[in-house]
Amino acid sequence: MKIIEGGVCAAKGYKANGIHCGIRANINKKDLALVVSDVMANAAAVYTRNLVKGAPIYVSEDHLKDGRAQAIIVNSGNANTCNADGIEIAKQMTEIAASATGLKSEDFAIASTGVIGQPLNIEPIKNGIDELAKGLSYSGGRYAAEAIMTTDTYAKEAAVEFELGGKTCTIGGMAKGSGMIHPDMATMLVFITTDAAVSSEMLQKAISNDVKKTFNMMSVDGDTSTNDTLVIMANGMAGNAEISAEGEDFDAFMQALNSVTVNLCKMVAGDGEGATKLLECLVSGAKTEEAAKKTAKSIICSSLVKAAMFGSDANWGRVLCAIGYADADVDVDKIDVSFKSKAGTVKVCENGTGIEFSEETAKEVLSEKEIDIVVELNDGSGAATAWGCDLTYDYVRINGDYRS
Amino acid sequence: MKIIEGGVCAAKGYKANGIHCGIRANINKKDLALVVSDVMANAAAVYTRNLVKGAPIYVSEDHLKDGRAQAIIVNSGNANTCNADGIEIAKQMTEIAASATGLKSEDFAIASTGVIGQPLNIEPIKNGIDELAKGLSYSGGRYAAEAIMTTDTYAKEAAVEFELGGKTCTIGGMAKGSGMIHPDMATMLVFITTDAAVSSEMLQKAISNDVKKTFNMMSVDGDTSTNDTLVIMANGMAGNAEISAEGEDFDAFMQALNSVTVNLCKMVAGDGEGATKLLECLVSGAKTEEAAKKTAKSIICSSLVKAAMFGSDANWGRVLCAIGYADADVDVDKIDVSFKSKAGTVKVCENGTGIEFSEETAKEVLSEKEIDIVVELNDGSGAATAWGCDLTYDYVRINGDYRS
Numbered sequence: 001m002k003i004i005e006g007g008v009c010a011a012k013g014y015k016a017n018g019i020h021c022g023i024r025a026n027i028n029k030k031d032l033a034l035v036v037s038d039v040m041a042n043a044a045a046v047y048t049r050n051l052v053k054g055a056p057i058y059v060s061e062d063h064l065k066d067g068r069a070q071a072i073i074v075n076s077g078n079a080n081t082c083n084a085d086g087i088e089i090a091k092q093m094t095e096i097a098a099s100a101t102g103l104k105s106e107d108f109a110i111a112s113t114g115v116i117g118q119p120l121n122i123e124p125i126k127n128g129i130d131e132l133a134k135g136l137s138y139s140g141g142r143y144a145a146e147a148i149m150t151t152d153t154y155a156k157e158a159a160v161e162f163e164l165g166g167k168t169c170t171i172g173g174m175a176k177g178s179g180m181i182h183p184d185m186a187t188m189l190v191f192i193t194t195d196a197a198v199s200s201e202m203l204q205k206a207i208s209n210d211v212k213k214t215f216n217m218m219s220v221d222g223d224t225s226t227n228d229t230l231v232i233m234a235n236g237m238a239g240n241a242e243i244s245a246e247g248e249d250f251d252a253f254m255q256a257l258n259s260v261t262v263n264l265c266k267m268v269a270g271d272g273e274g275a276t277k278l279l280e281c282l283v284s285g286a287k288t289e290e291a292a293k294k295t296a297k298s299i300i301c302s303s304l305v306k307a308a309m310f311g312s313d314a315n316w317g318r319v320l321c322a323i324g325y326a327d328a329d330v331d332v333d334k335i336d337v338s339f340k341s342k343a344g345t346v347k348v349c350e351n352g353t354g355i356e357f358s359e360e361t362a363k364e365v366l367s368e369k370e371i372d373i374v375v376e377l378n379d380g381s382g383a384a385t386a387w388g389c390d391l392t393y394d395y396v397r398i399n400g401d402y403r404s
Numbered sequence: 405m406k407i408i409e410g411g412v413c414a415a416k417g418y419k420a421n422g423i424h425c426g427i428r429a430n431i432n433k434k435d436l437a438l439v440v441s442d443v444m445a446n447a448a449a450v451y452t453r454n455l456v457k458g459a460p461i462y463v464s465e466d467h468l469k470d471g472r473a474q475a476i477i478v479n480s481g482n483a484n485t486c487n488a489d490g491i492e493i494a495k496q497m498t499e500i501a502a503s504a505t506g507l508k509s510e511d512f513a514i515a516s517t518g519v520i521g522q523p524l525n526i527e528p529i530k531n532g533i534d535e536l537a538k539g540l541s542y543s544g545g546r547y548a549a550e551a552i553m554t555t556d557t558y559a560k561e562a563a564v565e566f567e568l569g570g571k572t573c574t575i576g577g578m579a580k581g582s583g584m585i586h587p588d589m590a591t592m593l594v595f596i597t598t599d600a601a602v603s604s605e606m607l608q609k610a611i612s613n614d615v616k617k618t619f620n621m622m623s624v625d626g627d628t629s630t631n632d633t634l635v636i637m638a639n640g641m642a643g644n645a646e647i648s649a650e651g652e653d654f655d656a657f658m659q660a661l662n663s664v665t666v667n668l669c670k671m672v673a674g675d676g677e678g679a680t681k682l683l684e685c686l687v688s689g690a691k692t693e694e695a696a697k698k699t700a701k702s703i704i705c706s707s708l709v710k711a712a713m714f715g716s717d718a719n720w721g722r723v724l725c726a727i728g729y730a731d732a733d734v735d736v737d738k739i740d741v742s743f744k745s746k747a748g749t750v751k752v753c754e755n756g757t758g759i760e761f762s763e764e765t766a767k768e769v770l771s772e773k774e775i776d777i778v779v780e781l782n783d784g785s786g787a788a789t790a791w792g793c794d795l796t797y798d799y800v801r802i803n804g805d806y807r808s
Contacts, residue, residue: 049729050725050728050729051727051728051729051734051736052724052725052727052728052736052756053728079721081721081724082721082724082753082756082757082758083757083758084757115719115721116719116721116722116724116725117720117721117724117753117757117758118721118758119758221707221708222626222705222706222707223706223707223708223722223725223726223729224725224728224729225725226721226724226725226728301626302626302627303625303626303627303707303799303803304625304627304803307799307800307802307803307804308803308804310800310804311803311804313804315519315520316521317483317485317486317519317520317521317522317630318520318627320456320485320486320520320521320630321454321456321520321627321628321629321630322627323455323456324454324455324456324457324628324630325453325454325455325627325628330455332455332456349486349521352456352486353486353487353488353521354486354487354521354522354523391800391803392800393797393800393801395707395711395800396711396714396795396796396797396799396800397797398711399707399708399711399712399715399795400711400712400714400715400717
């Protein structure tokens with residue numbers, strides 16, 4: 001397995017593009033993305049579990065019922081959620097995109113991200129679709145990745161090359177994150193493409209399992225979005241024997257997929273709204289994997305831990321506190337905690353009790369851009385990793401006046 | 405029932421005091437409080453459900469086993485939590501206080517608040533206890549309320565006068581809040597005193613029921629503290645017939661108690677770390693009271709809702725989003741949302757869909773210091789209220805470097 005450059009166009013047979021069509025006022029921000037496979041692909045998706053769902057989710061669910069898709073249309077700047085005409089508009093978007101590309105509207109997955117509760121004007125999309133379709137290219141993945149950004153500070157792409165039965169296969173993906181990031185069975189917006197041949201059932205199995213350890217273990221602010229969507233397409237152009245059951249090939253596929261999703265996760269977490277630091281919380285020695293997951297996620301979600309990390313303050317008591325209310329079966333008298341980064345490691349707590357440590361070293365460790373919070377529960381073999389970011393002035397600034 | 409001035413000394417027979425003894429470096433901040441009843445009182449308490457508990461909680465639990473207490477000793481500046489010698493130090497605190505007051509150490513409730521995981525030095529307490537005890541007075545409630553503050557910006561006291569069987573009774577209380585405020589069965593620190601005669605069983609019943617609708621419905625930052633403690637003492641000096649069962653008197657007592665606790669709740673929420681606004685979320689029309697509670701609390705806890713309120717931005721989509729992930733049984737197509745304050749009311753969502761509203765009016769409504777988020781679920785008769793505050797730059801500033 002080899003990490004390579006690129007995103008949704010890394011795999012064979014995928015074209016993409018992204019443009020500014022006018023949904024957003026700022027003409028320097030792209031707001032419409034299109035990804036098209038040269039041939040029909042198997043497809044699967046996971047969506048938010050929020051009861052309030054964006055209209056595009058209902059349309060994607062309907063279109064992907066047959067386990068197939070050939071294209072994805074996505075806009076940023078407006079979530080098309082809580083609008084009376086939401087589903088009608090989402091359908092129109094797929095029809096407009098279908099007629100511009102010569103495909104069928106039912107073969108489009110669709111997603112929207114941006115403000116909730118403001119009607120989405122279809123006109124800019126109508127006006128921009130031809131330019132968008134004409135510009136589709138095998139090297140347009142980056143444009144698409146840019147067009148799905150909201151408050152993201154950079155486009156998020158990851159790709160990996162691996163082998164299946166002697167054939168070189170590729171998986172690539174793009175994601176947008178930033179705020180309202182606390183996925184529950186999916187993440188904000190993630191689109192993954194592969195040229196491997198995989199049945200839609202096995203694709204569904206692959207992403208449903210993978211998100212439990214990746215996107216569902218990541219949080220920026222504890223707010224589960226209404227529009228979380230992860231779509232994967234597999235067009236089979238790599239020429240491998242189709243994966244239609246568990247086995248060696250499926251394991252290899254899962255491993256490659258996980259490399260892409262973990263990379264995207266880290267990018268989304270580290271680029272959370274206002275974030276200056278990526279936090280990775282590694283919990284081991286838990287009674288069960290479930291206890292490890294709850295513990296890791298509780299720490300990553302604590303506003304007080306996040307604010308302390310922003311201030312490079314080794315306030316480990318807040319880590320203990322977050323473990324204590326995680327609703328996990330943990331023996332609090334056995335907990336060890338360390339902070340770790342490029343600058344070194346500092347152990348701050350042993351058996352649930354503070355130990356002496358150098359505040360100077362701690363400050364150095366915590367001043368880095370990527371920080372590991374390492375928790376050993378000394379009570380079993382359950383382990384889990386969660387990703388998050390620090391809580392900063394800029395998170396407040398960005399979200400104090402988001403609609404303007 | 406009449407709201408009156410005062411706090412823990414409002415009821416008959418309670419003396420209090422608060423001093424700076426040296427636990428905190430800043431000599432302008434009091435850090436040690438004492439409350440003493442003239443006679444033995446019935447007592448009850450509720451504590452945090454965090455698995456990591458402050459050492460003083462174990463000592464209070466032990467001392468209140470017999471349903472009686474005569475005094476409370478509290479320090480701020482150090483939580484005495486996650487320290488190897490924590491329980492030993494907490495016991496010593498009650499012994500020192502007992503010898504200075506001529507009472508028994510087993511009749512002391514005890515609490516601590518401040519940094520977690522730094523050993524609590526007993527010396528300043530030893531040195532200050534005589535001054536603290538000598539200064540006890542029937543008008544010292546305010547000093548005690550000041551001495552339990554951490555990042556609170558003002559001392560929190562509330563009191564009420566009511567009648568039981570022709571006798572005038574009083575309930576008063578003090579609280580400290582500010583950060584790490586998301587109580588689970590109790591709140592940070594709350595001390596309530598009454599001269600009504602109430603059995604310890606009925607006292608326990610009263611506070612256990614009351615906190616479900618008051619302190620457990622309040623959140624500053626979603627972090628449940630390790631030291632949450634609410635203690636109530638009833639010394640019977642009002643001369644009423646002891647309340648030892650449910651009935652009219654118990655109802656009157658509960659009502660008076662609720663007036664004090666709701667007032668303290670609002671003060672703690674409105675004075676949350678860095679807060680500029682008190683948020684009150686009123687949910688009605690829920691299928692069940694449980695659904696109403698979950699909905700109200702989810703809204704009050706959403707970082708995105710809190711940041712929008714800081715910016716006076718009527719971003720009601722975030723309210724819908726928080727309802728959607730509340731894990732409550734709600735019909736999202738029936739939700740109405742309004743924002744309300746002294747400046748007026750603005751309805752922003754009907755049947756789960758945005759409606760036109762004046763942004764100007766919304767800005768005026770949301771620029772006030774106290775804001776109601778009013779949610780009608782149109783689906784039953786369950787109702788609940790929750791309290792919180794906005795998320796501000798200052799929350800981040802305060803918590804980025806709390807230990808310094």
